[in-house]
Amino acid sequence: MTVEQLNDPQRRAVTLTEGHALVLAGAGSGKTKVLTTRIAWLIQNRLASPLSILAVTFTNKASKEMQSRVGAMLPIDTRGMWIGTFHGLCHRMLRAHSRDAGLPQTFQILDTTDQLALIKRLLKANGIDEDKYPARDAQRFINRCKEEGLRAPAVQVDDPFSRRMRDIYELYEAQCQREGVVDFPELLLRALELLQNHEPVRTHYQQRFRHILVDEFQDTNPLQYAWLQLLAGDGTCLFAVGDDDQSIYAFRGANVGNMADFERDYARGNVIRLEQNYRSHGHILDAANALIANNTGRLGKTLWTDAGQGELVRLCEQPSDHAEAQWVLDEIRALHDDGLSRQDMAILYRSNAQSRVLEHALFSAGVPYRVYGGLRFFERQEIKHALAYLRLVSRIDEDSAFLRVVNFPARGIGARSIETLTDQANAYQTSLAQAVARVSGKAGSSLAQFVSMIQTLRDQVLTLSLSEAVEQVIDTSGLREHYRSQRDGAERLENLDELVNAAKVFELEEDLAGLPCGERRVRAQDELSDPMTGLEAFLSHAALESGDTQAQAGQDAVQLMTIHAAKGLEFDAVFLTGVEDGLFPHENSMYEPGGLEEERRLMYVAMTRAKKRLYVSLSQSRMLHGQTRYCLPSRFIEEIPEDHVKRLSAKPAIDDWIGSAVATRMGGGYRASSPKSAVASGIEVGGQTFRVGQGVRHPRFGEGTILGLSGLGLDAQAQIHFLDVGTKTLALGVAKLEIIAR
DNA sequence: CGTACGCTTATTTTT
DNA sequence: TAAGCGTACG
Numbered sequence A: 001m002t003v004e005q006l007n008d009p010q011r012r013a014v015t016l017t018e019g020h021a022l023v024l025a026g027a028g029s030g031k032t033k034v035l036t037t038r039i040a041w042l043i044q045n046r047l048a049s050p051l052s053i054l055a056v057t058f059t060n061k062a063s064k065e066m067q068s069r070v071g072a073m074l075p076i077d078t079r080g081m082w083i084g085t086f087h088g089l090c091h092r093m094l095r096a097h098s099r100d101a102g103l104p105q106t107f108q109i110l111d112t113t114d115q116l117a118l119i120k121r122l123l124k125a126n127g128i129d130e131d132k133y134p135a136r137d138a139q140r141f142i143n144r145c146k147e148e149g150l151r152a153p154a155v156q157v158d159d160p161f162s163r164r165m166r167d168i169y170e171l172y173e174a175q176c177q178r179e180g181v182v183d184f185p186e187l188l189l190r191a192l193e194l195l196q197n198h199e200p201v202r203t204h205y206q207q208r209f210r211h212i213l214v215d216e217f218q219d220t221n222p223l224q225y226a227w228l229q230l231l232a233g234d235g236t237c238l239f240a241v242g243d244d245d246q247s248i249y250a251f252r253g254a255n256v257g258n259m260a261d262f263e264r265d266y267a268r269g270n271v272i273r274l275e276q277n278y279r280s281h282g283h284i285l286d287a288a289n290a291l292i293a294n295n296t297g298r299l300g301k302t303l304w305t306d307a308g309q310g311e312l313v314r315l316c317e318q319p320s321d322h323a324e325a326q327w328v329l330d331e332i333r334a335l336h337d338d339g340l341s342r343q344d345m346a347i348l349y350r351s352n353a354q355s356r357v358l359e360h361a362l363f364s365a366g367v368p369y370r371v372y373g374g375l376r377f378f379e380r381q382e383i384k385h386a387l388a389y390l391r392l393v394s395r396i397d398e399d400s401a402f403l404r405v406v407n408f409p410a411r412g413i414g415a416r417s418i419e420t421l422t423d424q425a426n427a428y429q430t431s432l433a434q435a436v437a438r439v440s441g442k443a444g445s446s447l448a449q450f451v452s453m454i455q456t457l458r459d460q461v462l463t464l465s466l467s468e469a470v471e472q473v474i475d476t477s478g479l480r481e482h483y484r485s486q487r488d489g490a491e492r493l494e495n496l497d498e499l500v501n502a503a504k505v506f507e508l509e510e511d512l513a514g515l516p517c518g519e520r521r522v523r524a525q526d527e528l529s530d531p532m533t534g535l536e537a538f539l540s541h542a543a544l545e546s547g548d549t550q551a552q553a554g555q556d557a558v559q560l561m562t563i564h565a566a567k568g569l570e571f572d573a574v575f576l577t578g579v580e581d582g583l584f585p586h587e588n589s590m591y592e593p594g595g596l597e598e599e600r601r602l603m604y605v606a607m608t609r610a611k612k613r614l615y616v617s618l619s620q621s622r623m624l625h626g627q628t629r630y631c632l633p634s635r636f637i638e639e640i641p642e643d644h645v646k647r648l649s650a651k652p653a654i655d656d657w658i659g660s661a662v663a664t665r666m667g668g669g670y671r672a673s674s675p676k677s678a679v680a681s682g683i684e685v686g687g688q689t690f691r692v693g694q695g696v697r698h699p700r701f702g703e704g705t706i707l708g709l710s711g712l713g714l715d716a717q718a719q720i721h722f723l724d725v726g727t728k729t730l731a732l733g734v735a736k737l738e739i740i741a742r
Numbered sequence B: 001c002g003t004a005c006g007c008t009t010a011t012t013t014t015t
Numbered sequence C: 001t002a003a004g005c006g007t008a009c010g
Helices: A008-014 A031-044 A060-073 A086-096 A112-125 A135-147 A160-179 A184-197 A199-208 A222-231 A257-267 A282-292 A321-337 A352-365 A381-394 A399-405 A415-428 A432-438 A441-461 A466-476 A479-485 A490-509 A534-544 A587-591 A595-607 A654-659 A675-680
Strands: A021-025 A053-057 A082-085 A211-214 A237-242 A271-274 A313-318 A345-349 A369-371 A558-562 A571-576 A610-619 A621-624 A627-630 A645-647 A663-666 A669-672 A683-685 A688-690 A695-698 A702-710 A717-722 A726-731 A738-740
Touching: A008 A031, A008 A271, A021 A031, A021 A257, A031 A053, A031 A060, A031 A211, A031 A237, A053 A060, A053 A086, A060 A082, A082 A086, A086 A184, A086 A222, A086 A534, A112 A135, A112 A160, A112 A399, A112 A415, A135 A160, A135 A184, A135 A222, A160 A399, A184 A199, A184 A222, A199 A222, A211 A222, A222 A257, A237 A257, A282 A313, A282 A595, A282 A610, A313 A321, A321 A345, A321 A352, A321 A571, A321 A610, A321 A621, A345 A352, A352 A369, A352 A558, A381 A399, A381 A441, A381 A466, A381 A479, A381 A490, A381 A534, A399 A432, A415 A432, A415 A441, A432 A441, A441 A466, A466 A479, A466 A490, A466 A534, A479 A490, A490 A534, A571 A595, A587 A595, A587 A726, A627 A702, A695 A717
Parallel strands: A021 A237, A021 A271, A053 A082, A053 A211, A211 A237, A313 A610, A313 A645, A345 A558, A345 A571, A369 A558, A571 A610, A663 A702
Antiparallel strands: A621 A627, A663 A669, A683 A688, A695 A702, A695 A738, A702 A717, A717 A726
16 A cells, blocks of 8 residues: 555545545646545555445546556455446446336436437427427426436426426426436436435445545536435445536536535535645646636635746737647647657647647648547447347337337338327327337338337347347348448448447456346345346446547547546646637636636636646637637636746737738638738728727627628628627627727 | 438537 | 538429
8 A cells, every 4th residue: 555655635535534524636636546545545454345435436437447546456356346437326226226216127228319319209299399499408407407306396487488398307207217218317316216215225325335435526416416415324434526626517517516515514624635736837837826716716725836837838829720720730740859749749629619620730731639529439320220229129118219220221111100100109108119009001010020020139139148139139130231231331330340349348347258148147246136137237338338439549649629528637738729718718608607717617627737838829810600700819818927928929919910800701701801901991880980909889798899890881790809798790780889999 | 211402500528 | 611400302
């Protein structure tokens, strides 16, 4: 054990034996090290048995990391331990107590896409106007309610819209129950209710878990917090690690307030701050500290390092997004020539759309790069099709899966037949598969044929091993044949083979070798366990771990990703691009309460990814939504003290470059005209002459600066950067603008 | 049943 | 700009 190698606060956190604790762990302060060392320390000193520990994370990646680090410190098999994600652990509980949870033994998990499809189907079936009540809104409504722990009857409604939404929520729940499917937030809510409503189950787990450790506590939502509270019995020690300054997921329901609540309700005096940073050099850290100090209501924490000041933060301003990309490219080449590996360099951006220009520059120059994000393995169309067949084999009543593949590959079952079938199913409140018997005629016979194929498949498959079963399904369903005849089906075929391979790997990892996939198997550690079949286990695995997104590893490539995706990672050199007002902070964030502060935390996360060198870059113009947009530097840049910054491009007088920021309409698109003619130009509308750089006042938006002008006469538009609401494009003929002197 | 065209829209994302 | 979606047509 390496307790001696820890710094003071780290050691205090690891060896805490009394009460609950909140660890405020700054970026790069050894958070994962503390969590894993503590688990190992507790076990090694016989203060806890491996079975009495529950450690919970948000991502599969973090949970695997934790397992392997604990496994490396101790000679035990960590697989039996309750180390996992919130969703994974709740799923485990629900499988073990499916009857008490009110779920069928073979319940399946809906991912976000499946969920949306189900809602759309529901809206159609109930004749709900999708323009008035969009499926997306309903999905958000439902998930948000569940994250707050609310069932439909408990939802407060005071307007017709939310009343309708609540009705949809109710219909949705009934449909999920009929199909035996469970969406992501439902995994958590059901697990919570299981503990609430079943005293023996609750007591069992409360007595079992003596130590509950939570990673990234600042990202928990109210539901997750409630689950933790319920799971903690009298003698349980709750140990939460998090950083309120790195809370960047409020938009998906995370509640930073949980940290303050936890301090008040549990940790009380036991708050340990990890403030020594082992990642970044001084200037970078000081710059980040100064920035985040502008946020209010922080729990408070200042990072320091003994690594020395290092280099200044480099700030660069370029005239266009293309120029910015070119500059990043040049700088990357220079760094690489100086001996820095490409994989130690990252280009970060606020939104995915920004990667295009950057990729283009890197690609044209032949610089290897890797973009993170995008479609993951289990989300691919062909994989989802194959999985849908497997799900039908497991549960023929799952309408989502039924609809996905009933006519794929095409077997003459069109929209008409489906409509009749759906009507029957609705009328008798049965699943689609059950309704097949009620449909007569030609449509009925093709449908019957489909159902009988699934049943045959089921008989064959359940005696095979998992990977053999997957193989069989791909063949019998006609998927393989279909993609073989498709022009560009080669890659999809490869992916299907990869699915068979994934099943093989799963067999080995889960000790399923030689076991028919329809057989039930028991995990020794879970005494209350309902056994799960190999097939169910694999389907759950596919739903809960959507698979890695990163392809072709190995190559020394520059890493491109959003700032969100970079959380938890570190790089020698970081390029933080597009640091412009409206983009970062994003203009939409201005309308959300606390939005600006969340954006600032995002900036903080981005800056603290850099170890040795941090570049911050921005552009004066950018192609956005097919139009050139003119941008001002992000307000966050002003929050970084000058003495930590080195300007690579001269700070241009605003009026100077704003003068070049005039757009004239040319053909279909907009082009920036040459600075000279632009400065000379101005647009006269209604007796007022508007010029770029001018100050204006709008009755609703307040004061702003004209960034760009386009169009003529009645079509004339101005792009105006308002201090309070960001950049807007207004029609000069319509908007009531007053020119103000400044 | 599949394709083609036109309309709309446009953060961040894990499970 | 460009991607995704829904409708209309062959």
